[in-house]
Amino acid sequence: MSNKLKAALLGASGYTGADLLRIGVLHPQLEFTALTANTHAGKPLGTVFPHLDGLGLPRLQQTDDMKWQDFDVVFCGLPHATSQEIIAEIVENHDRPRIIDMSADYRLRDPDSYQKWYGNKHIAPHLQEKAVYGLSEHYREQIKDARIIACPGCYPTAALMALIPLAKAALIDPADIIIDAKSGVSGAGRGLKQNTLFTEAGESLSPYAVASHRHSAELDQEISLAAEQQVAVGFTPHLIPMSRGELVTCHLRLAEGKSAADLRAALKAKYDVEPFVxxxxEGVMPSTSMVRGSNLCKINVFEDRIPGRAIVIATLDNLVKGSAGQAIQNFNIAFGIEETTGLQQVAMFP
Incomplete structure (x- = not known):
């Protein structure tokens, strides 16, 4: 009999679901015993993702057919607003499983903020107190005992890794943060959208959701907590013509008397013991090719030519450290497993 922890994946036909399976299927203490994809129910997974054929994974099924008590953990890769209802049903009616949610539904502590940014009222705001923001390196202790682990968005993961230690140490002016962010097309999901068609996105770089991207809410929330004051962050995302990868360039005003070297020292002090950050x-430019397919986040600090300013650049794979890999990392933390288990993939290059 297997002593692996039993897992279900909701939303197995999306990109994050596919990467969760690509990584998780080789995890020595994790067994996926149920996969859902309502529009593909009854099909073998290989008909949806040929690269995952032959791995012994179960057929896709309807979410309504799930028996939640059969699982130790449920990974949720469903769109926002869909996740919250299912998670509420599980948590309110069953004493297990634990939930690792890759959607946005439990990331925001303020229900009013969720309604503002996502356009609909949260149906279970009372469950927010059971949720922990799953930025692994910064909420590790809370993640250990959480019933709901809300994995951050991909952009916030990259930016917050770079900025939280600096805001906490009061090394930067939190009211003057500008984040120029770029992501591969997979960040937009697998659904059919005109702007992600090959002929639209190929050989083109374009901003989107200017001054209105939903990840702004997470950035404001977490940087405000770190800085101990309410701030709003300047954030502009861009779509770049590649399948995966993400890079954020953070333009910062230094606190009085501080230098780029101080920022670098603070980041090294925080992350030198971390396996994935x-x-x-000095002087090495982060690039998406350093992290592609891995759970790594690479960061560096540069002195700006403008006095009193610095530039911090971070890169990660939006589908791994920005989503599925971070979910597996949080699974390891939550179940007392060595944190690097199943996540030691070397970046793919070229």
Whole structure:
């Protein structure tokens, strides 16, 4: 009899679901015993994702057919607003499983903020107190005992890794943060959208959701907590013509008397013991090719030519450290498993 923890994945036909399975299927203490994809129910997974054929994974099924008590953990890869209802049903009516949610439904502590940014009222705001923001390196202790682990968005993961230690140490002016962010097309999901068609996105770089991207809410929330004051962050995302990868360039005003070297020292002090977050050698430029397919986040600090300012650049794979890999990392933390288990993939290059 297997002593692996039994897992279900909701939304197995999306990109994050596919990467969760790509990584998780080789995890020595994790067994996926149910996969849902309502529009593909009854099909073998290989008909939806041929690269996952032959792995012994179960057929896709309807979410309504799930028996929640059969699982130790449920990974949720469903769109926002869909997740909250299912998670509420599980948590309110069953003493198990634990939930690792890759949607936005339990990331925001303020229900009013959720309604503002996502356009609909949260149906279970009372469950927010059971949820922990799943930024692994910064909420590790809370994640250990949480019933609901709300994995951050991909952009916030990259930006917050770079900015939280600096805001906490009062090394930067939190009211003057500008984040220029770029992501591969997979960040938009697998649904059919005109702007992600090959002929629309290929050989083109374009901003989107200017001054209105939903991840702004997470950035404001977490940087405000770190800085101990309410702030609003300047954030502009861009779509780049590649399948995966993400890079954020953070333009910062230094606190009085501080230098880029101080920022670098603070980041190294925080992350030198972390297996997945690396501060690069001085002068080395982060690039998406350093992290593709891995659970790594690479960061570096540069002195701006404008006095009193600095530039911090971070890169990660939006589908791994920005989503599925972070979910597996949080699974390891939650169940007392060595944190690097199943996540030691070397970046793919070229």
């Amino acid at each position: 690396h501060i690069l050698d």
